[in-house]
Every structure is written in C-alpha cells, then in structure tokens.
Amino acid sequence: MKEFDKQLYDLLDANKIKRGEMMKNHTTFRIGGPADYFVMPESKEEIQSVLNLCKKEKVPFYIIGNGSNLLVSDEGFKGVILQIGKGMDQISLEEDGKVRAFSGAMLSRLAQVIAEHELTGFEFASGIPGSLGGAVSMNAGAYGREIKDVIVEATVVDDHNEIKVLSKDELKLSYRKSIVQTQGYVVIEALFAFKPGKKEEILQKMNELNQKRREKQPLNFPSAGSTFKRPEGYFAGKLIEDAGLRGFRVGGAAVSNKHCGFIINEENATAKDVRELIRQVDMRVYEQFGVHLEPEIRMIGQF
Numbered sequence: 001m002k003e004f005d006k007q008l009y010d011l012l013d014a015n016k017i018k019r020g021e022m023m024k025n026h027t028t029f030r031i032g033g034p035a036d037y038f039v040m041p042e043s044k045e046e047i048q049s050v051l052n053l054c055k056k057e058k059v060p061f062y063i064i065g066n067g068s069n070l071l072v073s074d075e076g077f078k079g080v081i082l083q084i085g086k087g088m089d090q091i092s093l094e095e096d097g098k099v100r101a102f103s104g105a106m107l108s109r110l111a112q113v114i115a116e117h118e119l120t121g122f123e124f125a126s127g128i129p130g131s132l133g134g135a136v137s138m139n140a141g142a143y144g145r146e147i148k149d150v151i152v153e154a155t156v157v158d159d160h161n162e163i164k165v166l167s168k169d170e171l172k173l174s175y176r177k178s179i180v181q182t183q184g185y186v187v188i189e190a191l192f193a194f195k196p197g198k199k200e201e202i203l204q205k206m207n208e209l210n211q212k213r214r215e216k217q218p219l220n221f222p223s224a225g226s227t228f229k230r231p232e233g234y235f236a237g238k239l240i241e242d243a244g245l246r247g248f249r250v251g252g253a254a255v256s257n258k259h260c261g262f263i264i265n266e267e268n269a270t271a272k273d274v275r276e277l278i279r280q281v282d283m284r285v286y287e288q289f290g291v292h293l294e295p296e297i298r299m300i301g302q303f
C-alpha cells in the first residue's frame with residue numbers, strides 16, 4: 001500500500017485526497033465507515049489516471065456522485081472511492097434545445113438551468129437528490145419519466161480506461177439499470193435534448209412535483225430514497241405496508257411511517273441495521289405475498 005500511496009499523491013494534488021474519510025459524510029443515509037482513500041478528481045484525465053493506477057496495483061475502487069443511492073458498510077471501503085462532483089459540474093447550452101452537462105452536476109441545478117433556458121422535459125428530475133453521473137448509471141426516474149426519455153448520448157471511461165461516446169441505445173437504459181452500471185463504466189458527461197416551453201409553467205411544474213415529494217416522502221430523515229425496486233405488477237411500499245411492516249425497526253433503522261417504500265436512518269442506524277431490516281422486510285413480504293423485493297440501493301463494502 002505504501003507504494004500505491006506515493007503513486008496516488010504523484011497523480012493528484014494532496015487536497016484532492018483524504019485518507020480514512022468516513023463515508024457517512026458522503027451518503028444521504030449518513031451511514032458508512034472509513035474509505036482507505038477518498039479522492040475528488042476534477043477532470044477526465046485525473047479519473048483515468050487514478051483508475052489506471054488502481055487497476056495496475058489491483059486496488060479496489062468505486063465511483064460515487066452525491067451518495068444518495070448508497071449503503072456503505074460500517075467497516076467502510078478497502079480501496080479508493082472516487083467522488084465525482086465539484087470541479088466536474090459544468091453545464092452548457094447547445095443549439096436546438098440540447099444541453100450538455102458534466103457528471104458531477106446536481107440534478108436540481110441542472111433542472112433549474114434547463115428551466116431558465118425555457119426548455120421543458122426535465123421537471124421530473126428536479127427533486128432527485130443525485131448527480132448526473134448517478135442518474136445516468138441508475139437511469140433515475142420519477143412521475144412516469146426517466147433519464148432514458150431525454151438523454152441523447154453520454155461520454156464514459158470504459159473498462160479498458162478509454163473514452164467512448166455511447167448513444168442512448170448503447171447505454172442500454174432500463175428500469176434503474178444501464179450499461180454504465182453493469183460494465184462498471186464511469187460517466188464523464190452527457191448530452192440531453194428538450195423541447196421549448198414557458199419558464200413560468202416549467203417552474204410551476206417543478207414546484208408541484210417537489211411539493212408532492214415533501215408531502216409523501218420522509219425528507220426529514222436520512223435515507224437513500226426508495227429502498228427497493230418496483231416488483232413487476234406491484235408497488236414495494238404497498239406490499240410492505242400490507243405485510244404490517246409500517247414503522248418496523250431493526251436497531252436505529254426503520255421502515256418509514258410516512259412512506260413504507262423508504263427505509264430511514266431514524267436514530268444512529270448502522271449499515272448492519274439497514275441490511276438486516278432489508279433482509280427481514282424481503283423475507284416477510286415473500287412469506288405473505290410470494291414476491292421478492294430487490295434492493296434498488298447499491299451496497300458497498302463488506303456485509
């Protein structure tokens with residue numbers, strides 16, 4: 001590790017590297033132990049060089065954005081976490097309603113900029129608390145729309161550490177899935193296409209959707225949003241509620257009273273509490289309804 005350490009500091013300024021950084025500081029669940037290395041690259045070249053080094057030295061790595069869909073183990077992560085955010089969040093307007101943004105841009109800001117330019121089609125994403133990279137990887141969606149509906153292409157670093165531009169079809173976007181996720185690509189930037197709209201109407205729609213979120217979701221507790229994917233033909237939250245699990249707890253983790261599809265960090269929950277609650281919820285729902293609940297959240301580290 002010593003040699004790796006030196007090589008990493010040769011690649012990046014010291015202020016872009018933290019050692020032993022607690023991942024609970026970088027997840028909306030406010031859960032997660034230390035990462036050996038937490039690095040904040042600010043260009044595709046820096047990303048490529050860190051990935052290159054990790055691969056050469058066989059050091060595990062994981063890419064994160066805003067950490068809003070992550071459960072990181074209490075033991076943390078043995079390797080390098082690359083956070084793509086600040087410094088990689090530029091947004092620019094192109095012709096014909098096209099907008100280009102770097103993967104560290106937050107969806108809320110992106111939605112605001114798109115609205116300011118009187119373009120419609122991204123209102124659905126304005127309340128999702130993630131980065132563009134995370135949203136492409138997860139094909140994030142809400143209120144009947146998803147990233148797939150508005151993306152044109154994305155620039156990624158592929159598994160051979162090469163830059164590739166993937167079309168919408170090549171991204172293989174489906175329900176909370178993409179080739180980025182299945183192949184471990186890194187999103188650098190993406191291009192979107194929108195239709196002209198009226199700024200007041202766009203802002204009003206965003207306000208309405210965000211008001212709906214505040215009414216329905218337990219936004220006053222740390223969480224990673226919907227814990228489970230929607231099983232075909234069902235709603236996870238409804239199955240959990242019907243199984244009598246509203247408010248069900250393991251340690252400090254609980255099924256939200258407000259929205260049963262959310263597991264919340266009610267009181268100093270550990271990752272172990274959340275993992276066990278996920279297991280028990282799935283087991284009880286399966287016993288009663290014969291339906292398995294697959295986690296939507298991504299789990300990192302040892303469980």
Ligand SMILES: Cc1cc2nc3c(=O)[nH]c(=O)nc-3n(C[C@H](O)[C@H](O)[C@H](O)COP(=O)(O)OP(=O)(O)OC[C@H]3O[C@@H](n4cnc5c(N)ncnc54)[C@H](O)[C@@H]3O)c2cc1C
Nearest residue numbers: 065066067068069130131133134135137140141142187225
């Ligand atoms: C209160 C709340 C509400 C939410 N509501 C919604 C919702 O309505 N719809 C929805 O879809 N999600 C929702 N989520 C979940 C989450 O916000 C989204 O999945 C979001 O897109 C994740 O983005 P992120 O930057 O936080 O990604 P992270 O959580 O940091 O990472 C998620 C996944 O994306 C990968 N990833 C991140 N950045 C990159 C990159 N640059 N290149 C390659 N891979 C990358 C990570 O490796 C990981 O696999 C909600 C979460 C919360 C806390």
